[in-house]
Amino acid sequence: MERPGRLLLQSELRVRNAAYDVSLSRSLLIWKRRTSSPVYHPFRPSVCHSVPVSEIISVREEEEENGSRQRDDGSWKKIREREGKDCRQAFTVLYVERCRQHRWRCAEVTFTCSDEAVCQHWVSSIREQLASNTSRPKHLLVYINPYGGKRQGKRIYEQKVAPLFTQAGIATSVIVTEYANHARDHLKMEAELKKFDGVVCVGGDGMFSEIIHGLIWRTQIDCGVDPNSTEEALSPCSLRIGIIPAGSTDCICFASVGTNDPVTSALHIIVGDSQPLDVCSVHHNNMFLRYSVSLLGYGFYGDVLSDSERKRWMGPARYDFSGLKMFLTHHYYEGTVSYLPAKGIIGTPRDATRCRSGCVICQHNGQLNSERSEKYEMDEASDSESSGEWRTIRGKFLAINAASMSCACPRSPKGLSPAAHLADGTTDLILVRKCSRFNFLRHLLRHTSKDDQFDLTFIEVHRVRRFRFMPRHCQSDSDLELDLHENSKRQIFSQICKDHPACGCAPAYSSWNCDGEILTHTAIDVRVHGQLIKLFARGIEELPVFEDLSNPCAI
Ligand SMILES: CCCCCCCCCCCCC/C=C/[C@@H](O)[C@H](COP(=O)(O)O)NC(=O)CCCCC
Numbered sequence: 430m431e432r433p434g435r436l437l438l439q440s441e442l443r444v445r446n447a448a449y450d451v452s453l454s455r456s457l458l459i460w461k462r463r464t465s466s467p468v469y470h471p472f473r474p475s476v477c478h479s480v481p482v483s484e485i486i487s488v489r490e491e492e493e494e495n496g497s498r499q500r501d502d503g504s505w506k507k508i509r510e511r512e513g514k515d516c517r518q519a520f521t522v523l524y525v526e527r528c529r530q531h532r533w534r535c536a537e538v539t540f541t542c543s544d545e546a547v548c549q550h551w552v553s554s555i556r557e558q559l560a561s562n563t564s565r566p567k568h569l570l571v572y573i574n575p576y577g578g579k580r581q582g583k584r585i586y587e588q589k590v591a592p593l594f595t596q597a598g599i600a601t602s603v604i605v606t607e608y609a610n611h612a613r614d615h616l617k618m619e620a621e622l623k624k625f626d627g628v629v630c631v632g633g634d635g636m637f638s639e640i641i642h643g644l645i646w647r648t649q650i651d652c653g654v655d656p657n658s659t660e661e662a663l664s665p666c667s668l669r670i671g672i673i674p675a676g677s678t679d680c681i682c683f684a685s686v687g688t689n690d691p692v693t694s695a696l697h698i699i700v701g702d703s704q705p706l707d708v709c710s711v712h713h714n715n716m717f718l719r720y721s722v723s724l725l726g727y728g729f730y731g732d733v734l735s736d737s738e739r740k741r742w743m744g745p746a747r748y749d750f751s752g753l754k755m756f757l758t759h760h761y762y763e764g765t766v767s768y769l770p771a772k773g774i775i776g777t778p779r780d781a782t783r784c785r786s787g788c789v790i791c792q793h794n795g796q797l798n799s800e801r802s803e804k805y806e807m808d809e810a811s812d813s814e815s816s817g818e819w820r821t822i823r824g825k826f827l828a829i830n831a832a833s834m835s836c837a838c839p840r841s842p843k844g845l846s847p848a849a850h851l852a853d854g855t856t857d858l859i860l861v862r863k864c865s866r867f868n869f870l871r872h873l874l875r876h877t878s879k880d881d882q883f884d885l886t887f888i889e890v891h892r893v894r895r896f897r898f899m900p901r902h903c904q905s906d907s908d909l910e911l912d913l914h915e916n917s918k919r920q921i922f923s924q925i926c927k928d929h930p931a932c933g934c935a936p937a938y939s940s941w942n943c944d945g946e947i948l949t950h951t952a953i954d955v956r957v958h959g960q961l962i963k964l965f966a967r968g969i970e971e972l973p974v975f976e977d978l979s980n981p982c983a984i
């Protein structure tokens with residue numbers, strides 16, 4: 430909690446017929462009940478409230494007309510009778526209130542006073558403070574996917590989000606998409622981005638993916654960077670992106686805010702939060718395929734996605750159905766994974782610490798990465814195989830997952846890689862080697878419990894800056910010869926594989942699940958671009974444990 434700082438305004442005002450000392454500084458609005466007895470009363474409601482000015486949504490004058498007061502939004506409210514006959518002027522402050530499980534709500538408090546000039550002074554002072562905050566957006570470009578999740582995107586935006594934007598004085602230009610990639614192409618080619626302070630998408634991870642593809646591409650073109658290059662450093666996007674969750678998994682929203690609640694996301698946009706985010710570029714044979722910010726998954730998650738796309742009519746439940754089906758199918762895939770470990774950074778995928786609001790690991794590693802990328806531009810060979818830092822793993826895998834953030838979502842509140850960071854310039858490469866169904870189930874179930882999903886012999890996890898995957902059937906002849914030699918050795922000593930008999934029914938390839946979109950190529954080269962984009966979010970807030978002494982109400 431912040432200290433109040435120099436006071437801008439202090440008055441005695443009334444809240445629901447009780448007298449309060451109200452003060453405003455640049456950082457805090459505080460209202461403290463005047464009490465005749467200094468004796469502590471355990472059953473009396475809280476007597477001191479404080480709200481950071483940065484979390485005030487707006488201030489509204491209540492105008493008097495025929496004994497009642499009319500709000501400046503046109504709705505009527507009887508204040509005079511309720512608040513005492515001598516109180517004639519009133520204003521209402523709307524502010525962020527924290528609820529359970531990282532949810533935010535819009536709360537309000539109405540102050541009344543007998544002097545009109547005092548009331549006016551309060552309203553204009555609060556408005557001045559809000560206007561001086563340059564991080565708040567004034568004009569937003571909004572894309573709604575009416576087709577994602579339970580097809581509620583339009584209703585969610587109109588009923589829950591638009592009224593809050595109006596209250597906060599944010600102007601919007603709204604586009605309801607008419608086809609897949611409508612938002613991406615509009616951002617790439619048409620949108621007048623200079624007019625806006627941010628872009629908002631209403632939908633799931635697929636819709637967010639459309640937005641970043643449009644925005645990153647447009648930024649590179651504007652900055653003269655080749656967006657298809659595997660080696661060039663990409664230019665960061667200046668416009669922030671807001672996510673109003675209305676999809677099936679909503680992992681990107683959940684992992685960066687702590688909940689998938691549209692009102693909470695709208696409030697983070699209004700207060701002008703900013704959270705940098707890593708982005709992976711995915712290439713095949715030097716050809717750009719896609720960007721990814723959450724999960725790049727081959728094997729299990731690729732198969733779940735391919736199977737579920739044919740069952741869109743089921744809505745979000747399609748993932749549960751296909752998840753169960755693919756678990757029972759139990760396919761494994763052969764191939765080679767090579768990766769460049771993230772060196773010199775703080776943190777490992779097995780840490781107990783979590784990426785939270787104001788994360789110091791993201792700050793430290795982000796700084797390190799930007800120094801490195803400057804050096805990299807001077808010495809282009811530093812990331813290359815010739816540096817000898819690459820490591821290679823060949824094998825049979827049930828899943829190969831790269832989690833650039835925790836990938837927490839309502840199905841798995843701690844996520845695929847609980848210690849992954851939003852903005853540390855790395856991705857956690859999780860290799861699930863071929864194992865029994867029972868063991869794979871143990872691993873999956875640990876995504877939903879407190880147990881460590883990596884503490885199993887068939888799992889490896891590495892924090893990396895870059896990785897490549899080559900399915901076995903694309904490998905060179907010399908690699909295949911090596912495999913054949915290894916296989917013949919193994920068959921002598923190991924039991925015959927019961928999962929996939931020699932009939933050849935097992936597929937040789939899976940596909941990649943790239944933030945919920947299917948990739949058409951299996952051999953890929955992935956590179957992390959640290960903090961390439963920014964969200965209207967602040968990372969998951971640490972839950973308060975106890976009131977500390979810096980609480981201004983305790984002073
Ligand atoms: C037997 C108990 C099994 C429990 C396993 C739970 C593990 C769930 C981890 C989910 C990670 C999700 C990572 C996010 C992926 C999304 O980007 C993607 C698309 O989202 P959207 O556009 O909103 O539809 N969602 C998926 O790929 C769904 C994976 C579900 C797997 C069961």
Ligand SMILES: Nc1ncnc2c1ncn2[C@@H]1O[C@H](COP(=O)(O)OP(=O)(O)O)[C@@H](O)[C@H]1O
Nearest residue numbers: 577578606607608609632633634635636676677
């Ligand atoms: N108007 C539209 N009609 C059909 N598909 C769309 C439309 N707008 C966006 N899409 C596509 O819908 C897909 C799913 O969107 P998303 O919002 O992620 O929902 P979900 O979470 O249910 O998958 C994305 O691939 C996106 O490109």
Ligand SMILES: [Ca+2]
Nearest residue numbers: 707833850855
């Ligand atoms: Ca990361």
